[in-house]
Amino acid sequence: MLSIKNLTASINGTPVLKGIDLEIKAGEIHAIMGPNGSGKSTLGKVLVGHPSYEVTGGEVTFEGRDLFALEADERARAGLFMGFQHPIEVPGVSNAAFLRLAYNKKAEAEGRDELDPLEFDDFIREKIKLVSMKEEFLDRSLNEGFSGGEKKRNEILQMAVLEPKLAILDELDSGLDIDALRVLGDAVNQLMRPERALLVITHFPRILETIRPQYVHVLSGGRILKSAGPELAVELEERGYDWVLEEAAAGGRR
Amino acid sequence: MNSTFNVVTSQEYKYGFVTDIEADSVAPGLSEEVIRFISAKKGEPDWLLDFRLKAYRHWLTMAEPDWAKVAYPKPDFQKIVYYSAPRAKAPKYASMDEVDPELRRTFEKLGVPIHEQAALAGVAVDVVFDSVSVTTTYKEKLKAVGIIFCSFSEAVKEHPDLVKKYLGSVVPYSDNFYAALNSAVFTDGSFVFIPKGVACPMDLSTYFRINNKESGQFERTLIVAEEGASVSYLEGCTAPQFDTNQLHAAVVELVALDHASIKYSTVQNWYAGDKDGVGGIFNFVTKRGLCKGRASHISWTQVETGSAITWKYPSCILLGDDSIGEFYSVALTNHKQQADTGTKMVHIGRNTKSTIVSKGISAGDSSNSYRGLVKVQPKAEGARNFSQCDSMLIGQTCSASTFPYIEVQNRSARVEHEATTSKIGEEQLLYFQQRGIPAEEAISMIINGFCKDVFRELPMEFAVEATKLLSLKLEGSVG
Numbered sequence: 001m002l003s004i005k006n007l008t009a010s011i012n013g014t015p016v017l018k019g020i021d022l023e024i025k026a027g028e029i030h031a032i033m034g035p036n037g038s039g040k041s042t043l044g045k046v047l048v049g050h051p052s053y054e055v056t057g058g059e060v061t062f063e064g065r066d067l068f069a070l071e072a073d074e075r076a077r078a079g080l081f082m083g084f085q086h087p088i089e090v091p092g093v094s095n096a097a098f099l100r101l102a103y104n105k106k107a108e109a110e111g112r113d114e115l116d117p118l119e120f121d122d123f124i125r126e127k128i129k130l131v132s133m134k135e136e137f138l139d140r141s142l143n144e145g146f147s148g149g150e151k152k153r154n155e156i157l158q159m160a161v162l163e164p165k166l167a168i169l170d171e172l173d174s175g176l177d178i179d180a181l182r183v184l185g186d187a188v189n190q191l192m193r194p195e196r197a198l199l200v201i202t203h204f205p206r207i208l209e210t211i212r213p214q215y216v217h218v219l220s221g222g223r224i225l226k227s228a229g230p231e232l233a234v235e236l237e238e239r240g241y242d243w244v245l246e247e248a249a250a251g252g253r254r
Numbered sequence: 255m256n257s258t259f260n261v262v263t264s265q266e267y268k269y270g271f272v273t274d275i276e277a278d279s280v281a282p283g284l285s286e287e288v289i290r291f292i293s294a295k296k297g298e299p300d301w302l303l304d305f306r307l308k309a310y311r312h313w314l315t316m317a318e319p320d321w322a323k324v325a326y327p328k329p330d331f332q333k334i335v336y337y338s339a340p341r342a343k344a345p346k347y348a349s350m351d352e353v354d355p356e357l358r359r360t361f362e363k364l365g366v367p368i369h370e371q372a373a374l375a376g377v378a379v380d381v382v383f384d385s386v387s388v389t390t391t392y393k394e395k396l397k398a399v400g401i402i403f404c405s406f407s408e409a410v411k412e413h414p415d416l417v418k419k420y421l422g423s424v425v426p427y428s429d430n431f432y433a434a435l436n437s438a439v440f441t442d443g444s445f446v447f448i449p450k451g452v453a454c455p456m457d458l459s460t461y462f463r464i465n466n467k468e469s470g471q472f473e474r475t476l477i478v479a480e481e482g483a484s485v486s487y488l489e490g491c492t493a494p495q496f497d498t499n500q501l502h503a504a505v506v507e508l509v510a511l512d513h514a515s516i517k518y519s520t521v522q523n524w525y526a527g528d529k530d531g532v533g534g535i536f537n538f539v540t541k542r543g544l545c546k547g548r549a550s551h552i553s554w555t556q557v558e559t560g561s562a563i564t565w566k567y568p569s570c571i572l573l574g575d576d577s578i579g580e581f582y583s584v585a586l587t588n589h590k591q592q593a594d595t596g597t598k599m600v601h602i603g604r605n606t607k608s609t610i611v612s613k614g615i616s617a618g619d620s621s622n623s624y625r626g627l628v629k630v631q632p633k634a635e636g637a638r639n640f641s642q643c644d645s646m647l648i649g650q651t652c653s654a655s656t657f658p659y660i661e662v663q664n665r666s667a668r669v670e671h672e673a674t675t676s677k678i679g680e681e682q683l684l685y686f687q688q689r690g691i692p693a694e695e696a697i698s699m700i701i702n703g704f705c706k707d708v709f710r711e712l713p714m715e716f717a718v719e720a721t722k723l724l725s726l727k728l729e730g731s732v733g
Binding site for chain 1: 357682
């Protein structure tokens with residue numbers, strides 16, 4: 001589904017990704033972990049087309065298409081989704097209107113019927129149950145005055161509305177208490193299908209107890225230092241990141 | 255990375271065509287002779303000619319103001335044509351069938367309903383083309399309830415006492431440079447009189463069109479609402495696309511007596527000049543409402559999107575006790591446009607209230623300033639004002655400024671001012687795009703959200719138009 005080959009990227013001329021290789025197939029859940037400032041969030045931003053980052057080399061294909069030939073909104077309509085770490089607030093734009101426009105853009109791209117406000121209202125009232133969101137949040141301005149946890153619920157609600165092929169979840173657990181984390185983790189699991197995939201970017205292994213990856217990668221210094229199965233997350237929880245960095249440094253010297 | 259911001263801003267101005275029509279024009283230049291000519295052309299009474307001449311003589315002693323944050327070549331007042339009228343068989347058309355077909359097509363193209371059976375049913379329209387009013391619809395129907403809605407020239411003939419009583423009573427001819435000029439040379443405009451206790455059954459509207467390349471437009475609008483009367487009035491404007499600047503210097507006066515209410519809405523889309531700042535209208539307008547009676551209410555709503563230069567401060571003089579003044583404004587500037595706009599709320603009566611909501615949007619290389627005065631005079635016991643001034647910037651090369659002036663001379667007054675500046679940033683756009691919404695639709699949605707508090711004050715058809723207009727004006731700014 002997603003194939004990343006030797007991807008390099010920089011911001012304001014400073015290299016931040018220094019050769020990433022990653023393959024994600026349908027049905028798979030991957031976790032990217034790493035210390036703060038390692039470049040793991042950067043990878044997500046580059047994939048969805050953040051304009052501050054410049055792709056300086058490598059290739060990325062998504063569902064067989066050259067990802068970087070697509071505008072950010074085209075990537076989204078092709079089925080790429082990102083749950084943002086810090087969702088922005090937009091005063092005056094109702095959450096429901098935003099969700100409906102996003103839904104209809106995707107429906108239009110896929111040749112499905114668009115939903116009018118009444119139809120969408122029925123549709124969205126079902127969806128919010130999945131993330132245990134109160135209905136009043138639909139009528140409020142997009143993310144405006146939402147708590148950290150409410151913003152994250154709204155991100156997963158958007159994921160539920162758009163049903164992306166590949167969802168990148170950037171630090172979903174930040175700002176969430178244990179109960180909310182479990183609710184959202186369960187919601188993400190319910191949205192998972194054999195034809196879909198997940199890329200979970202996280203600093204803490206805690207979220208991986210709910211959303212269980214088959215593959216765990218440690219990213220630091222703009223490179224993937226280590227890839228393994230779910231047991232790696234457990235090991236990182238116990239031992240921290242330093243040993244991976246040391247091991248990689250030693251490997252580099254050999 | 256900045257490419258995102260350099261592209262979304264510019265749809266061509268679609269009202270930029272010129273109507274090829276025979277016109278009666280006076281030679282360019284301003285003198286007492288020209289003023290006498292205009293007055294004679296309109297068959298005006300002596301008192302009005304006197305008013306004009308006094309204004310002219312006063313104007314000669316005044317200097318063009320330069321305190322606004324706008325820079326432009328000063329107009330050469332001797333090069334402006336002060337009177338230009340489409341040549342007609344009769345001085346005023348008796349019915350639409352007599353209107354020059356070319357002129358009719360012009361207004362059809364502009365989407366202005368000059369036929370009473372036209373699309374925007376339920377809105378009476380006065381149409382002003384260069385210096386004269388072309389037609390006024392629904393006049394008879396309004397007359398039945400005692401409402402006078404006609405061109406200013408006609409009002410001078412048919413209702414001289416009313417005009418004489420109120421003309422210059424809110425904006426005296428000596429008020430400011432452009433008001434003095436207007437008082438000397440104004441050619442036409444609309445007159446509205448709502449008698450005691452009558453709620454106007456439909457929205458009234460005037461559509462202004464500048465066609466002549468050299469002509470200035472100097473219209474005069476006077477709206478009087480007697481005790482307990484109410485009216486909602488809409489104003490729209492466009493002009494052809496010329497590479498020279500045309501001057502528009504209007505004066506609007508509103509008078510509200512006891513318990514009367516006047517709601518005045520404007521969607522201004524004069525030609526703004528091209529993206530390099532060549533051409534466009536210089537819009538220097540004086541608009542003021544007098545809340546003369548107890549518990550009277552005047553509300554200004556404006557959506558300013560056009561003009562090369564905008565210099566405009568619709569104001570309320572809150573004279574009557576318990577009177578209310580409101581100002582809701584969206585001003586959008588793009589490319590090289592410059593706007594210095596805002597309001598004045600002068601609290602004189604007791605328990606007077608005013609609300610100011612101003613939303614400035616700047617894109618391209620434009621400059622957008624809010625300038626507002628809230629003045630509470632010594633006797634304005636219990637006066638209250640709330641001001642909210644928000645600015646939004648699109649891109650890196652535009653500017654927004656806020657100049658609030660607050661003068662309070664009564665201790666019991668409460669004046670609140672809030673201001674914010676935000677930017678449609680890359681992060682905001684990415685968020686929308688990441689949900690599959692293209693950049694241009696994202697901007698339009700963000701802008702409409704930003705302007706919501708103002709748009710909801712507009713009559714419905716106008717709100718829809720305004721929404722579309724803002725999107726059009728910003729097309730190409732980000733992308």
